Amino acid sequence: MTRKPAIDRAFCMHCGACVGACPENALSLEEVWIEFLSNCTNCGICARACPSGAIFMEGGK
Amino acid sequence: MSRDRTVDVLVVGAGPAGSVTAKHAAKNGARTLMIEKRQEIGSPVRCGEGIARAWLDELGIVPDKRWISHQVSGARVISPAGHVVTLTEKMAGNEVGYVIERDNFDRMLAEEAAAAGAEVMVKTSAVEVLRSGGRIAGVRAKHMGQTFDIRAKVVIAADGFESQLGRWAGIDTSLKPSDINVCFEYTLKHVDIDPRYNDFYVGSCAPGGYVWVFIKGPDSANVGIGVQLSKIKPGERGAAKRYLDAFIAKHPNLSKGSPIREVAGAVSCCQPLDSVAADGIMLVGDAARQIDPLTGGGVANSCRAGKVAGEVAARAVSSGDTSKEFFQAYEKGWRAKFEDQMYRNWMAKEKLVTLDDATFDKACEVLAEAELEVVNTLEILRLIQRKYPELIKEFEDLIK
Numbered sequence: 001m002t003r004k005p006a007i008d009r010a011f012c013m014h015c016g017a018c019v020g021a022c023p024e025n026a027l028s029l030e031e032v033w034i035e036f037l038s039n040c041t042n043c044g045i046c047a048r049a050c051p052s053g054a055i056f057m058e059g060g061k
Numbered sequence: 062m063s064r065d066r067t068v069d070v071l072v073v074g075a076g077p078a079g080s081v082t083a084k085h086a087a088k089n090g091a092r093t094l095m096i097e098k099r100q101e102i103g104s105p106v107r108c109g110e111g112i113a114r115a116w117l118d119e120l121g122i123v124p125d126k127r128w129i130s131h132q133v134s135g136a137r138v139i140s141p142a143g144h145v146v147t148l149t150e151k152m153a154g155n156e157v158g159y160v161i162e163r164d165n166f167d168r169m170l171a172e173e174a175a176a177a178g179a180e181v182m183v184k185t186s187a188v189e190v191l192r193s194g195g196r197i198a199g200v201r202a203k204h205m206g207q208t209f210d211i212r213a214k215v216v217i218a219a220d221g222f223e224s225q226l227g228r229w230a231g232i233d234t235s236l237k238p239s240d241i242n243v244c245f246e247y248t249l250k251h252v253d254i255d256p257r258y259n260d261f262y263v264g265s266c267a268p269g270g271y272v273w274v275f276i277k278g279p280d281s282a283n284v285g286i287g288v289q290l291s292k293i294k295p296g297e298r299g300a301a302k303r304y305l306d307a308f309i310a311k312h313p314n315l316s317k318g319s320p321i322r323e324v325a326g327a328v329s330c331c332q333p334l335d336s337v338a339a340d341g342i343m344l345v346g347d348a349a350r351q352i353d354p355l356t357g358g359g360v361a362n363s364c365r366a367g368k369v370a371g372e373v374a375a376r377a378v379s380s381g382d383t384s385k386e387f388f389q390a391y392e393k394g395w396r397a398k399f400e401d402q403m404y405r406n407w408m409a410k411e412k413l414v415t416l417d418d419a420t421f422d423k424a425c426e427v428l429a430e431a432e433l434e435v436v437n438t439l440e441i442l443r444l445i446q447r448k449y450p451e452l453i454k455e456f457e458d459l460i461k
Binding site for chain 2: 011012013014015016017019021023024025028029030031044045047048049050052053054056057
């Protein structure tokens, strides 16, 4: 199984850092929540970019 | 009932870039609509809130205590070992100045747009671009569960760091990790600070960026950090917040304070983009990556570019030509104002992010002793070269 990004919504500050950092434009900041879109390539840049630690990589090795 | 509608100029995003564009489009006769996805313009804040003063005149923005929380007389750059380089306002050439209430500032600009005749809608998102014959012709919008189409002769993408609209329209605004700084900040109350100066702490406390302490009042400050994304390793969760918390913990004058606000975000620190317009669409502000790559400041550039974009949009509407060719007037206009400075500051940033703490200490030590008359990059480099020639090797091409 591939490692893919997940979000702990309790940590999310709805800032959009992950959206602008995503090279595929595969996240979207709805008014106060983040959506992962189907064109995500699981590159993990959003998890590194998230300033508050809401996004992390899960599964796989 | 369909809520579909048609306007001359549609501005997506009501930050400074969007509001200034909308104001100048409306003022010049275009039927202008500005949509903002948040329910409240200006909130939540995503900004360190330090701005220079010099450019406000150019935009006709009159300083007002409603959105100015404090005025500083200078800035200090502080090295890891504590060497302090003080830049007075005179030396920094009016580049220091106000610490603002960014939410009030944004609302003031949106009010000016509305007063100029622009219509404003909040809690309204753009979810995709509409095309017509290969050109951008509007957006599909969503408001409280209802989806509808807004057709426009000119679409202005002022959707901030996310920069989604431009990318949907085929304009490449994607960033390398080395051109992104990830940010976190607190507004701290009951702190001990010198209200004369905004402080910038450089070195390993903020890899590839800096910690700022911007004064908001006698005992309050906006304390934040930017960390270069390429310096954050996979698995390092919440790096920006952790670096900032570690910094504050080491500074008792700050750690004694209480946070009354937390803010997260990110900024681009890249070279000027080659193109920020296409048929039917212009990008402005963070969406166009018009941030100063050295400081991460974007308010001034966004407003300055927005005025040009609004004027060009109105002219495009009245002339019936909303092509990319026509929008070259916007490209020329904003580039004449700050493209060279962006490029120079990007070069400087690319060098600075390579320096280690010992180098920052030596450089700041020399400059702290020098009592600079003016801030001049060349002069700074020559001063350092005199005492530590080996530090300047990396910068030799800039001195020549």
